[in-house]
Amino acid sequence: MCKILTSKEIREVDAYTxxxxxxxxxxxxxxxxxxxxxxxxxxxxxxKQFVIFAGPGNNGGDAVALYRxxxxxxxxxxxxxxxxxxxxxxxxxxxxxxxxxxxxxYIHLGSIQDIIPFDSEFIVIDGIFGSGLSRFVQGFYLEVVxxxxxxxxxxxxxxxxxxxVDANNSENRGAxxxxxxxxxxxVPKLSLMFSENELFVGEFRIVDINLHLEGLQKAKTNxxxxxxxxxxxxxxxxxxxxxxxxxGHALIIAGSQGKYGxxxxxxxxxxxxGAGLVSLLxxxxxxxxxxxxxxxxxxxxxxxxFESLFVDEVAxxxxxxxxxxxxxxxxxxETRFEGILKTLKCPxxxxxxxxxxxxxxxxxxxxxxxxxxxxxxxxEFDRLVGPSSNSFERxxxxxxxxxxxxxxxxxxxxxxxxxxxNGVVWFSNSGNPGMATAGSGDxxxxxxxxxxxxxxxxxxxxxxxxxxxxMAGMQALGKQSFESLIASDIIENIGGAFKSLTx
Numbered sequence: 001m002c003k004i005l006t007s008k009e010i011r012e013v014d015a016y017t018x019x020x021x022x023x024x025x026x027x028x029x030x031x032x033x034x035x036x037x038x039x040x041x042x043x044x045x046x047x048k049q050f051v052i053f054a055g056p057g058n059n060g061g062d063a064v065a066l067y068r069x070x071x072x073x074x075x076x077x078x079x080x081x082x083x084x085x086x087x088x089x090x091x092x093x094x095x096x097x098x099x100x101x102x103x104x105x106y107i108h109l110g111s112i113q114d115i116i117p118f119d120s121e122f123i124v125i126d127g128i129f130g131s132g133l134s135r136f137v138q139g140f141y142l143e144v145v146x147x148x149x150x151x152x153x154x155x156x157x158x159x160x161x162x163x164x165v166d167a168n169n170s171e172n173r174g175a176x177x178x179x180x181x182x183x184x185x186x187v188p189k190l191s192l193m194f195s196e197n198e199l200f201v202g203e204f205r206i207v208d209i210n211l212h213l214e215g216l217q218k219a220k221t222n223x224x225x226x227x228x229x230x231x232x233x234x235x236x237x238x239x240x241x242x243x244x245x246x247x248g249h250a251l252i253i254a255g256s257q258g259k260y261g262x263x264x265x266x267x268x269x270x271x272x273x274g275a276g277l278v279s280l281l282x283x284x285x286x287x288x289x290x291x292x293x294x295x296x297x298x299x300x301x302x303x304x305x306f307e308s309l310f311v312d313e314v315a316x317x318x319x320x321x322x323x324x325x326x327x328x329x330x331x332x333x334e335t336r337f338e339g340i341l342k343t344l345k346c347p348x349x350x351x352x353x354x355x356x357x358x359x360x361x362x363x364x365x366x367x368x369x370x371x372x373x374x375x376x377x378x379x380e381f382d383r384l385v386g387p388s389s390n391s392f393e394r395x396x397x398x399x400x401x402x403x404x405x406x407x408x409x410x411x412x413x414x415x416x417x418x419x420x421x422n423g424v425v426w427f428s429n430s431g432n433p434g435m436a437t438a439g440s441g442d443x444x445x446x447x448x449x450x451x452x453x454x455x456x457x458x459x460x461x462x463x464x465x466x467x468x469x470x471m472a473g474m475q476a477l478g479k480q481s482f483e484s485l486i487a488s489d490i491i492e493n494i495g496g497a498f499k500s501l502t503x
Contacts, residue, residue: 001224001226001227001230002187002188002206002224002225002226002227003187003216003219003221003223003224003225004187004188004189004190004193004221004223004224004225004427005187005189005219005221005223006131006166006167006189006190006221007130007131007132007133007166007189009219009220009221010131010185010186010187011132012215012219013186013211013212013215013216013219014028014211016211016212016214016215016218017211017212017215020212020214020215021212025090025091026090026091026094026095028209029058029061029062029065029091029095030065031209031210032062032065032185032207032209033062033065033066033068033069034069035185035207035208035209035210036062036066036158036183036207037066037069037070039183039205039207040066040125040156040183043156043181043205044123047123048074048075048076048077049075049076049077049118049121049122049123050070050075050076050077050078050122050123050124050125051077051078051080051118051122051123051124051125051153052066052067052070052077052078052079052080052124052125052127053080053082053109053124053125053126053127053128053144053148054067054079054080054081054082054092054127054128055082055083055092055127055128055129055141055162056081056082056083056086056087056088056089056092057086057088057089057092057129057130057132058089058091058092058130058132059127059128059129059130059131059132059158059159059160059162060081060082060083060088060089060092060127060128060129061089061091061092061094061095062127062130062158062159062185063079063125063127063128063158064079064081064092064095064096064099064106064127065095065098066125066127066158067079067099067104067106068095068098068099068102068104071102071104072102072104078106078107078116078118078122079099079106079107080106080107080109080114080115081096081106081107081108081109082109082128082140082141082144083108084139084140084141109144112143112144112147115147118153120151120152120153122153123153123154123155123156124148124151124153124154124155124156125155125156125157125158126148126155126156126157126158126161126162126177126179127157127158128141128144128145128162128177129141129160129162129163130158130159130160130162130185131159131160131166131184131189132166133160133162133163133164133165133166134165135174136163136171136172136173136174137162137163137174137175137176138174141162142174142175145162145163145174145175145176145177146175148177148178149175149177149178154180154181155177155178155179155180155181155202156179156180156181156182156183157177157179157181157182157183157201158183158185159182159183159184159185159189160182160184160189160191160192161176161177161178161179161182161200161201162176162177163175163176163177163200164176164177164191164197164200164201165191166189166190166191167189167190167191167392168191168390168392169191169194169196169197169390169392170389170390170392170393176200177200178199178200178202179200179201179202180202180203181202181203181204181205182201182202182203182204182205183204183205183207184204184205184206184207185207185209186206186207186208186209186211186216187206187216188204188206188225190223190392191392192204193225193391193415193417193427193429194390194391194392194415195391195413195414195415196390196391198414222399222423222424222425223424223425223427224424224425224426224427225426225427225428225429226418226426226427226428226430226463226466226467228500228501230463231463231464231467231468231501232501232502234456234460234463234464235464235498235501235502236455236456243276244276244277245276245277246276246455247274247275247276247453247454247455248275248276248277248319248320248452248453248454248455249275249276249277249278249279249317249318249319249453250270250275250277250278250279250318250319250320250321250322250449250450250452250453251278251279251280251281251304251318251320251321251322252266252267252270252278252279252280252281252301252321252322252323252446252449253280253281253282253283253321253322253323253324253327253340254266254267254280254282254322254323254324254325254326254327254442254445255280255282255290255325255326255327256282256283256284256326256327256328256333257284257289257328259325259326259327259328260282260289260290260293260294260326261326261439261442262325262326262352262439262442263280263282263290263294263325263326264293264294264297264298265325265439265442265443265446265487265488265491266322266325266442266443266445266446266449267280267294267298267301267446268298268301268446268491269442269443269444269445269446269447269450269490269491269494270322270446270447270449270450270453271300271301271450272446272447272450272491272494272495273446273447273448273449273450273451273454273465273468273494274450274451274453274454275320275449275450275453275454276453276454277302278300278301278302278450279301279302279303279304279318280294280301280302280303280304281303281304281305281306281308281309282306282327283306283327283328283332283333283336283337284306284328290303291303306336309340309343309344310339310343315343315344318344318346319346319452319453320346320347320348320349320449320452320453321340321344321346321347321348321349321449322348322349322350322351322445322446322448322449323337323340323348323349323350323351323354324349324350324351324352324353324354324355324445325351325352325353325441325442325445326352326353326442327352327353327354328353329353329356329357333353333357334357334360334361337354337357337364338361338364341364341367341368342367345369346369347369347371347372347373347452347458348368348369348372348373349372349373349374349375349445349448349449349452350368350372350373350374350375351374351375351376351441351442351444351445352380352441352442352445355374355375355376355380355381355383355384356380356383358384359380359383359384365405366405368405368407370406370407370421371406371407371408371421371457371458372407372408372458373407373408373410373448373452373458373461373462374407374408374409374410375410375412375441375444375445375448376409376410376411376412377411377412377413377441378394378411378412378413381394381397381398381409381411382394384401385397385398385401394411395411395417395419395425398411398417398419398425399419399423399425400423401419402419402420402421402423403421403422403423406421407421408420408421408458408459408462410444410448410462410465410466412441412444414429414431414433415427415428415429416428416431416466416470418459418462418463418466420459426463428463428466428467428470429470430466430467430468430469430470430471430473430474431469431470431473431474432470432473432474432477432482432485433482434473434476434477434480434481434482434483434484434485435469435470435473435485435490437485437486437487438486438487439486439487439488440469440473440487440490442487443469443487443490443491444465444466444469447465447468447469447494448461448462448465448466449461451464451465451468468494468497468498468501469490469497471493471496471497471500472490472491472493472494472496472497473485473489473490473493475493475496475497475500476489476490476492476493
């Protein structure tokens, strides 16, 4: 499990590494520079032209050390040291002295006019300020950041784009480097997860600098980034003596006139994700049209009349109920939804129209069974708890919501946040922009319900469902493009996503 740490927490792990490895601080910086160079070679194989901007702190020290490594290997690299009257950190100063000793040239930048023109083939490396920044960029630093942002060159930021604060960036009134790539050291930082920072972060990659494992384990955090190996550990081996009843009976309540596709997508994704049996019903009084559509398109699903839900022997057989995709928002639907929540006591997966009804009827939140899973996108969540001015604020609201109502909140987006009932957050970045398509959320609802039905906990189901949903979308790109990918493509690749956890 990859922890997301603040700059303070990372400094503590650095200090632990220095004491317990043991290793000198300057040698740890050298190791970071070597790891950065390795990652840059992977990103830009064979490329030799770089312009590096280094600040006065340890982020600048990393950049200066990287420049020295490039220089001794015959890269065509230039270094500009940016320092508006600040004291250099000890390790940055030592690395500058190393350049002087080796007679490697560099420029102390006093004015933008001092920059020697370079063409668009040069890759710009931003090492001015990293995750330790505690105030917004101003003065000459702001001029340099604006200069970088006006270039057409590819930009790579070390650890964090200069100007981006590592957690809550909402009060930032300064300039921020707009990087194409961010090479974040050892662990990601929270602000890298937020949509409004995409323009600055670009694609982020984690660069392992081998900080002390025990120090990382001791670091306390409520934020994590899911990785493939985490999901591999969750996957359960199926017994040869299993039968369909072993993996539960999921009920999907979805679809209405003109929206039966939502029911089909959810129920098919549910069965593809491990449920032993799937039943489907609509909250509409007469759903004969849906019966015909489902029987013709998905014969594996069973169809139930709505009234049968309130027969004890029927209601008691379900291991999970997913409700919401395409059910509509009429007063009649609201009344039926209320009746379902009050009558059926098994766990729920709540999505789409069900969430919108909850935003109109906040009293119903109090009767949702504990460890249910709610899967809003940003708009639905804002309607539910009130608008937020930024992603950090919204995430804090999701944390409070999950703790108060004892539910798992899946806040959907490019870096979907999964919040457990104790307020711990797991991010997943396994998807792609092509998944922003009609029905994609319906598929996720079905997947989470299928995994939950087959014997996983609520948190495990949310984690696996979100991760595998993203992986299925990634595998769909083998035949599709971002523009052409549709929800059915995700379903077709669920099997491949599961297989990726066994390889």
